[in-house]
Amino acid sequence: MTTTEFGRTVRRWRDRVRPEAAGLPAGGPRRAAGLRREELALLAGISVDYLTRLEQGRASHPSAQVVAALARALRLSGAERAHLHRLAGLAPPGPHTMPTEITANVQRLLDRLAGTPVAVYDASWTLLVANPPYAALMGDPSARRAEENNGVWRQFLGADSRTRLTPEERLGLQTALVGDLRSAVARYPDDPRLRRLVTELRARSDRFAELWDSGVVGRHESARKTIDHPHVGTLTLDCDVLTVAGSDLRIMVYTAAPGTEDAERLALLTVLGTQSLAG
Structure with missing residues (x-):
């Protein structure tokens, strides 16, 4: 290069x-x-x-x-x-690799949802883009190492996130993510990033290896999440995951019911962004 x-x-x-x-x-x-x-x-x-x-x-x-x-x-x-x-000394994306392009229609959606926490992931659950309200809610992704912006890697090898999960909920999420990742590997068998991700997770996480070897198939879908935010406290939000037909992107959107305390706290976060609320 x-x-x-x-x-x-x-x-x-x-x-x-x-x-x-x-x-x-x-x-x-x-x-x-x-x-x-x-x-x-x-x-x-x-x-x-x-x-x-x-x-x-x-x-x-x-x-x-x-x-x-x-x-x-x-x-x-x-x-x-x-x-x-x-x-950069890299092979350009080809037909057998995961789509990572933010299409024009997805970009328009992001622009229209500028006041709502939104993130876009590829089929491996690697974060492609997160808007400022999402960063304020879940933590600034630009401050993480590259591998930490993959949702599967974070679930099995990363530090604790702001999302509060019971042991049963965590197992359910992990199972769905592994099943989702298996489906991505089937669609993009020649994608080197997918192969590296699966190889590393199998080598470093016994839980991942056990779920992968079980042959589980599933999909990470919408859920209701409780988030412990360090500045505004606990929020319980609807987390909807939308799959974009034709590009295999996943759009994650967090919302709260209007008029609730959760909605007020989410609005406060959206206004203040990632700046500290302390002092």
């Missing part, structure tokens, strides 16, 4: 994306019409420091997930997306 050319290309394409086109406010006077570095980092779910190092040619070998996230945030065409992957 020519790290300098990769960084220059990302910078050039960042300059041409207007913030309004990416669902962001213009935010006052700008030296250029394009996205600020921190805005692109937010949209791609990576840290500003890492994006800075990429653009300056000081970071090499970005993962396929990072390149795909940058391509989505920059609204690249198919040819441009393939070019960015090649600059």
Whole structure:
């Protein structure tokens, strides 16, 4: 990979994306019409420091997930997306790999739900994009390591999440996720990221290996979740998972019944974002 050319290309394409086109406010006077570095980092779910190092040619070998996230945030065409992957030394996505592109219709939905916690995952339950209300509710995904943004990995190998689960609920969720992942492997048998994920989970988690070897088949679907938030307390929300036909993306949406205390706390989170409520 020519790290300098990769960084220059990302910078050039960042300059041409207007913030309004990416669902962001213009935010006052700008030296250029394009996205600020921190805005692109937010949209791609990576840290500003890492994006800075990429653009300056000081970071090499970005993962396929990072390149795909940058391509989505920059609204690249198919040819441009393939070019960015090649600059990173990666094979462009092919017909036998999981779709990771945020389609125009999904982006319009995200733009319209700007005040609602929404996240989009691929078929392996890797987070592709999360809006600010989702980050405020569940934690900022840009602060996590890459593997921690996969929902299956987090469930079996990650730290405790904000979601409160009984042992029975946790087993049910784990079973559904393993079954869902098995279905994804059947649809995309040549996808290297899927193969690596399953191999690592089987090697490091006895619970995952047991469920995988049992041949369980299932699907992670909508549920009612109780979330212990460090600043606003406990919220019980409806979590709906929508599958996008034709792209195999999963849209996760959190809502609360109007007029309830949960709705008030969710609205407070949406207004305040990820900033600390303490002090």
